[in-house]
Amino acid sequence: MSTSGTEAGALQWAIRDSLLSYVTRIARGTSEVSGGAQEGEGGTFRFPLTRAVQEGADWRLSFAGSVRLRAHHGHLDILIQDPEVAIGPEGGVLATHVAGAPDALLPLVALSPAEPLGADGRLQWSDVEAALAGNAVEMFGSVYAAGTEMAPIGIEFALDS
Numbered sequence: 390m391s392t393s394g395t396e397a398g399a400l401q402w403a404i405r406d407s408l409l410s411y412v413t414r415i416a417r418g419t420s421e422v423s424g425g426a427q428e429g430e431g432g433t434f435r436f437p438l439t440r441a442v443q444e445g446a447d448w449r450l451s452f453a454g455s456v457r458l459r460a461h462h463g464h465l466d467i468l469i470q471d472p473e474v475a476i477g478p479e480g481g482v483l484a485t486h487v488a489g490a491p492d493a494l495l496p497l498v499a500l501s502p503a504e505p506l507g508a509d510g511r512l513q514w515s516d517v518e519a520a521l522a523g524n525a526v527e528m529f530g531s532v533y534a535a536g537t538e539m540a541p542i543g544i545e546f547a548l549d550s
């Protein structure tokens with residue numbers, strides 16, 4: 390196992406294109422980033438890496454920042470806060486911390502099995518498929534069934550020298 394808190398890197402995730410356009414254009418709601426998360430081009434959110442732990446072929450990665458989508462006078466309130474990713478050749482999960490419950494993690498999507506590409510001291514996972522986790526169905530208003538395809542995930546970071 391190796392641990393580090395010093396890597397420069399990030400998680401990139403657009404959540405789901407149709408959701409973002411629904412919230413911001415159809416429902417005329419808002420999308421807010423804070424705590425170091427940024428909204429990039431094409432509605433892809435970027436969360437900076439804070440910690441990376443390798444366990445065999447798997448990685449546990451912690452990221453900072455939050456994205457909050459709100460509409461319908463707060464009835465739609467989707468928070469992705471300080472996401473945590475477990476990823477490896479057997480599959481993985483992306484989970485969010487929950488407001489007001491610092492120890493609680495809610496799995497958002499199951500990730501397809503993925504192995505990183507490594508070059509120049511960096512590791513990179515591109516377009517990892519993501520399917521909605523059963524626990525997150527309610528958070529999205531029970532509109533998408535468990536297993537619904539969400540936006541693919543990208544991760545990259547520098548390994549310690």
Ligand code: HEM
Nearest residue numbers: 405407408411415461464465466527528529530531532533
């Ligand atoms: C005032 C109550 C609401 C109305 C009138 C409403 C209306 C709609 C309509 C018309 C669509 C279809 C949009 C389209 O595809 O063109 C839709 C989709 C959706 N709604 Fe609502 N909605 C309401 C409340 C909510 C709430 C409270 C949530 C979540 C907690 C929610 C989540 C969603 C989601 C996730 C979609 C699918 C977006 C997509 O991927 O296309 N809605 N809603």
